[in-house]
Each structure stands twice: as structure tokens, then as C-alpha cells.
Amino acid sequence: MNIERPTNWREDFNRRFEENGPWDSWSLYKMSYEIEKMNLIPEFSGLQAPKFLTNLQILPHQLEAAKTVIEKMNGKAILGDEVGLGKTIEAGLILKEYMIRGLVKKALILVPASLQNQWVTELNVRFFIPAIPYRKNTPLDHYDVVIMSMDTAKKSPHREKIYEQDYDMIIIDEAHKLKNHKTQIYEFVQSLKKKFCLLLTATPIQNDVFEIFYLVSLLKPGHLGNFETFQSSFSATKHSLKEEKYLKELVNQVMVRNRRQDTGIEWTNRKVQTIPVHFTEEEREVYDMLYNLKNVSSVFSSSFTMVTLLKEMCSSKEATYLTLKKMLEKCITKEEIDYIEEIINKLMYLEVNSKAEKVLEIVEQCNEKVLIFTEYRATQAYLQWYLNTKGISSVLFNGKFSKSKRDWVKQLFRERDQVLIATESGGEGINLQFCHHVINYDLPWNPMKIEQRIGRVHRLGQEEDVHIYNLAIENTIEQKILDLLGDKINVFEKVVGDLDDILAT
Template sequence: MEPVTVTFTGRLEAFLEPLAAGQDGGRAAWQEAVALPTAASRWDRLLCEEALPLQLLPHQRRAVLQVLGPLEGRAILADEVGLGKTVEALLVARELMERGLAQTLLALVPAGLVGQWLWEAQRVGVPLERPGGTRSWSRAPRLITTLERARRPEVRELLTQRSWDVVVVDEAHRLQNPATLSFRLVDGLQKKYLLLLTATPMQNELRELYHLVTLLRPGHFHTLASFRRYFMLDRREPRNLPLLRERLREVMVRTTRREAALELPPRRVRVERLAPNEAEAHLLAQALAAAREAAAALPQGKGRLALVTLLKQAASSPASLAQSLERLSRRGGMLGRERAARLLAWCRQVPVSTKLEAAVRLLQEPEPALVFTEFRGTQVALAQRLRQEGWEPLLLHGGMGSREREAVLRAFARGEGRVLVATDAGSVGHNLQFCRRVINVDLPWNPMRLEQRIGRVHRYGQLRPVEVVHLVLQGSLEESILRLLMEKLNLFERVVGELELILGDAGLNVEAELAQVLAGPEPPEAVLARVGERITQAARRYEAARRRLGWLDLAEGGRP
């Protein structure tokens, strides 16, 4: 008889304590104390669930147990966008660690989602570390980084020399081509368990699906030639669907929003286009002219993003722009002391901020509200204005420690402050669904960050319609960008997560695009028109891919 390896999960006391008291520990306590990973039937419950500070949705629990049991820890998590694939992947890792089956973890995620991943990982109890020097790349047990950074030769060498228990790749559709550095990197990692997260396991052709599955389980579909023969009518149309679905169930978990029955209350978005006063209009025009003049004197690619930030501050509030200009008028920098001093003088001639007055007007309603701004200068100015009205707003910003931020959020939840004014530090990781009003004093030009703001209140657990108000100055670049995103991207009608896929496909960075043309003769509106066309094309590709995935219903009998 061959020996059986038993792994203790850390809950052995549940079995030993009754024995010490002279009682029978019982079969149930023994089964909870150990993990027998070779028996799929042992994965009938999650040992870590009782200690979690979040409530799992039924489809999430089902997905995690399926990955741990029948799929043996190697799976494509292909839930539709917005259903919590990040939490599912982290829970798989947490449960494997809880049972003593894993210790090391490498997460490869998009740069824009690193912060969200870190927060979710902390919440689930699998803290991740951003690597610094060679020592952390070589020895840290749980790392998070981007595919772009991991592909660098010196980093790739360090990562592939180690053995990893769990490797997680978000946006795994970027691995659909075996000729890419990303595919070869993940393929070359020494790994026991592998989780590939993507809402679009096939974007254009069925062979992309074949390559993704082959990366996960080499030989699962045999050769590409046999896959074509048995499962492809043409590049995009599958054949032998029942058999193909059966084979995919062995490597993939996919839940649709229909199956999850996850319906949120409606989101009502209103844009208030405000006419700037004469001094504000002049300031906006002078800021744009000064930025273009300064950009023309800078080397290609040097300092222009900082000039774009100044334009965003001008659209936010004179107080925010003045904060930067005071520093630049003393130290110089990309704008130059003379230009900075001239603009600062114009800032000080603005008698009142139209946006801040509009925010005060909207906040007259007694219901709690979450107010967002990108800049501390605007936050401070709005707080001062609200205090003049006799209110004491709560403030949340990136300069606060985690304990201080949590204290502010608890006070807001208890109703100790009717208004929470937050910078974008409050747009990631905090669940504020007890509030239903969001006012954006200014707009981040990255649509993902805008969606993150709204997502703090418009999320699972919200029971009431959500009201969102955007304050925009007429004639500003901010107004042009908002019009672009609303018309080309259907920004506020998209499901959370769709934006990421579309913008990633388009390679879109609005700030970087504008930074490159500040010094040229082309007006910003022409640049935005080109960006809009790229968004349109990327959105069409996404919608086509989503339609092509209509056959990918892996639920038995077509139901969850």
C-alpha cells in the first residue's frame, strides 16, 4: 500500500482540542484539519470563507471551488466583465495557502489596476508586494508587477529562476499569440498552479482560444491541426459545439451576467456645462497659450505631461492652478518663471470659482454626497467654501495614512459628515454604496479613473438609483474630452471593465496624446478627433468579439 501524504491546514486545533478534553474529535473535525488534494470531493467548502471581511456571491464561490477541485488549480477565469474575477483568483490562492498547498504567488496585472489588486489582495488576506531591488524579485514570497516590467531581460531571468506555487495573469487575452514575449515569459515560468483571467478568451479567431488553453494545459487540444479539424468551421465559427464546450469545461470557468443575476440600480448621469465668468475664460485661454509656448521650447517628450497637468488644474479651479504656479514662479521649471508669474497674476484676478459655487449649490440637498476632485488645491478651496456655509466636510486624500483614511470613511458611514470631499485616493478600493450621490468637480482624462470614482457607490450592495453630476466649464478642453468619451465610448452605459478592454486595445492615453501636440500647429480638437476614431474602431472590435463569444455558454443545460 502506497503512503498517503496529508497536509495540515492550520486548523488542526479543531481536531486536537476535543481529544485533549477526552472527547472524540470526530470525522468532520479531522476532514477540516487536513487537505487531501488528490480527492476532488474534498473541495466542497472554503476553509477561509469564515474569516473573510466580504460576502461572496454564489457564482464566485462556485467558481473558486470548481477551480480548486475539478480543474486542479489551473484554469481560465473567463467571467464576463464586472463579476469579480480578481476576487475569485485571490480566493483560490488564499485557499491553497490555507491548506498548506501553496506559499509563493506571482501576479502579473495591467499597470492601471495594480492599486486595485493590492487593495483586493489585502482585503482577501493575501498581501502582495511590489518588487524593488534584486532581493525582492528573488526572495519575496508574493509579488505583483506588470507584464511589461516582467518581460525585461534582467527581471525575466530572476522570475524564471524561481519556482512559483501560484501564477496569476490578468488581461490574459494578451497571451493569445505564442510568438509574443508575454506568452513566452508565462510559458517559461516554473509554476504549479496557473490562473488566466480574461473576459474575452477569444477576440478575433478560434486559434487564440487554442493557444490560451495550450499555455494553461499543453496538449489539451492536441495539435493546432487537430483543433482546426474537429472544432473550427472557419477562423471564427466553431463546430462540434457540445464536444468543444465539454473540453472547455475542463479548463475554463465562465459566468455571464445573466447567470449571475447581478443587476444594479440605474445610474443617472447629468452633465452641468457651466459658463465661466470673464476672468475664468481668460485664464483658460492664457493657460493653453502658455502651455503651447512652453512646450515648443522643450525637447521632444520632455516635460509636456506636466504642462497637460497644468491645463487640467486650470479646468479644475483657479486655486488648484495657483498652487502649482506659486511654486513655478519661484523655481522656474518647464513653464518658466515669467510665464508662471504672469499666469499666477491672472489666477488671483478670478473673483470666484464657477465650479465651486455650483458644487455648493448642489450640496444644499440634505442627502450625503461624495465629491471628487483630482487636485488638493481644489479640495482645500472647496472645503473652505463649505465651511463658510456652516458645514464641516470630511476630507480624504493620498497624503493620509491608511488608519486615518479608514477613520474618515467610518465617520462618513456613520453620518458624522454629510459631505466627503475626496481626491482620487478615494476612488480606489473603498466601498461607499451607502451613499448614492457623486459630484465630480473635475474629470480625470483617463476614463478608467472616472469609472473607478463612480464605482465606489454604483456597485453590488447599492439598493437605490445612483445620481452622478459632472461639472464642466464651457469652452474648456475638459468639455471636449468629455464629449469625446460620451459620444465615442458610450462612457456611462458601459459595464465596469469594458472600458479597460476597449482602451487597452486602442492604446489610448488622452493626456499623452495631447502632450505630444502641444508644441505643434495642430489644434487640440483635431487630436481629439483622431483619438475618437481610434476609440470607435476599438469599441467595434470589442463588440464584435463579444458577439462571437455568444456560443461560449459552459453551463450545463445552458443554465448555471
């Protein structure tokens, strides 16, 4: 098929030339002028994006965060708001602003796999940004805004495909997962070209002060010096440092952090209790035998293995049994085998789980929806069985569930069951504002995991005071965990800022 150029323009031009006009149209000029005026951005201060997002209610602290990142931080920042304040909204707003200004065309967003679909929905529906989820054979050349799971991005051949692209902006959700500089995902992100980069995390320090060094170094290499300089300048060890005010000032140059109390929104209160639990004599006997294992068997000489077993015993005999059975296969001497089989035998005859009884007591007193966190799947299954024998309905939550199953579990908890029992992975990506009781059945070493757990219920939309119950068995490893959690919270507050209550004072 031949395409011919129109020739009538020539006749029209000749006619105007002979008649000396008309050469202009006032109405067309006015229309053209109005269009140009609408597209004109006369200065860089202020945000253009909100006037295009009429279906989105943007809160003042979110607007201010976006302005600060764009005007003062040149698009490279840690968005460190407390859990539930809308870091996703802030990131979407910043991305939209840069796209409107023509400074960003291609963007890569790295998220935990469980949050991939949530991000796609947010950007498409709320921000009118045509983002797509990355699948195995998605041609990256054909799409400008791609949302990919961290686990996928760091592996071949996906990693190499990403390196071939020229992304203007990189956004990383749950960026505290990059805390270890020796991991594959950290090295991958470090190698990415980053014109603009946003790291989203409510918990920029989780276990030790060096985590903030590595996060900041991803954004602005050298901002805190190299590792040796950082260590010596602040006399930094994992859980202590000096010159913290100067470090806080440096960190605040690349971090925006809003706290609930600073937003102007009226928040409900947190009421935190640490509830001591006492072992029965039989439970204590098994615990002491486990503690003595390091003197009996070389298999248990590893401090990690010993700590794991002691923590499991503070959780349930079911969790302890599974680890002991695995270890039994590695034993060589008859003495080792006999000792472990004796422990297993005593485990089997335990009739009481003191901590589970305390949970039952709390759940019955509340007579409302309760969210329980445990670190072990075996304990999760046991608690569901135990509560069921007492006439209390519950549903389990696993972070590996598909989006549809997660939504279904949430619906069951809302409409049918009194209790949701979640493993650690339930601390991310599920919002349960209709519940306001949280039991930390097992305490993690990391205080920010507790904050993430509480953040499932204490977030925008919560209308009741939130009650947190931290269970700890006296004279066990859980007592040491409580002490260490306090030290870690102290370091966090020195560098990042005050934290809402997660432990009872």
C-alpha cells in the first residue's frame, strides 16, 4: 500500500500568499498558549503531582517528605517513617513528580515477593503509573516501570537483564533486608546505576549500628566515610557508639523520618506489658538438660545450635523435638545418643506448656480478636490445636501464602476466627487494624521485628488503644533476650530517633 503526502497545503499557502493572509488565528493561538501554560513548570520548588492525583488523599507529612527528598536530597533518600505512615505513598508521589518533570522515564522497584502485587495495584490505581509485575520472561526493554521481587532480581539471568537497562530511579521496599553487605542482594543493588534512589524502611537499624552505615553507603558512598573511618570516628561497636549527635546529623541529611506523634493525626495509645511465665518443675528439668548438652555432645558445641534449642524449649516441646531428632542423626557415641533420647522421652511426657496456658488466659480475658506471633511453625500448629481444645477458633498465617490466600486468611480472621497465629513472616505485608491485641509469644533478638509485628495493627485506621503482651519465661534465655533488646533500642534511638514503646519500661 502506497502512502501519499497531501498536497492541499501548497494550494492553501499560494492563496494566502496572493491575498497577503490571513497568517494567524487568535483562537488557535489562545488554545496553544493555554496548553503550554498547563505544562509549564516555572520553578523546581513545590510539587506538581498532587493536582493530577485527585483520587488520592495525601497527608501533610507525606507531602512534606516528598518535597524534602526532591528539593534537599536530590532524589536519593531513606524513607524511614514509622510503620503505617504511608512510605509507599511518599515513594509513589516522588516517582510521579519526577515523571511529570521529565526527569524519570524508567524505574525499577524491588520489593519482597509478597508485596509485589500490592505495589502494582498502588501505582496503577492511585498514581496512574503503568507499572507491571516482572515475570520470568518479561521483556524489560518494553516496559518503563517494573516491579520485581528482590529474590528474583539478584539471580541470573534476571540480574544481567537489569544491568543492560538504564533505569532513572531505583526504589527498594523493606530496605533493611540489605543490612548485610556480604549478601548477594546488597552487592547487586550496590552495582546498579542509581540516578535517583529511594530506600524504604521503618527500621534502618535492626541489630547493630553498622547497618545504618551500609544503608547510607548504598545511597551516597563516602557520606559516612569508609568502614574503618566510621568505626574509629564514632568509636562504634555493634551496640554502642560515641559522637551520636554528629552521626544523627549526618544520617538526617539522607533520611526522612516521620513519627506518629509528629503527623498531626490523633493516634491511639500503645499499652505494653512484659508478662513473666514460670516453668513447671518438669519443664525446668528438660530445659536444664538441654543446657547441659554442650558438656555431653560435640554436636551441640555450636553456640547457635544451643541457643536455638533453648529458645525452642521456651516455645514448645514440638519445636524442640524436631531439632533434637535432626541432631540425633549426627551423634556418634552411645553416651550422646542415650542422653538425647532421655531428653526426648521426658519431652514426650510433658503435659503442660506454661506459656500456652498464659496465652489462653490472655485470650479469654480479652474476649476480642488477638494476633499471636511465634517463631516456629511447629509451635504455630501446636497453639492452633491447643486453643481449639479450649473452644477458641484460630487461623494460621504464613508469609509464603499467595496474595489470594493471604486475603482469604485475613477475611477469616476478620469475620470468623478469634485468633490469628502468625510466624515471623507475618510481620510484613498484612494490615489488621480491626484487631488491637498482640501477643509476642516468642521474642526475637531484633527489636525492630517487634515493631514490625505491632505495626500490623497500630497503623492508620486503628481506632482503639493497642495492647501488646510480651511473654518471657523467667531464668531462661528469654531473660537475656529482653536485656539485649533494651541495649539495641538504645542504639536505635541515639542514631535514628525516638521509638514508640515496644517493651515495658
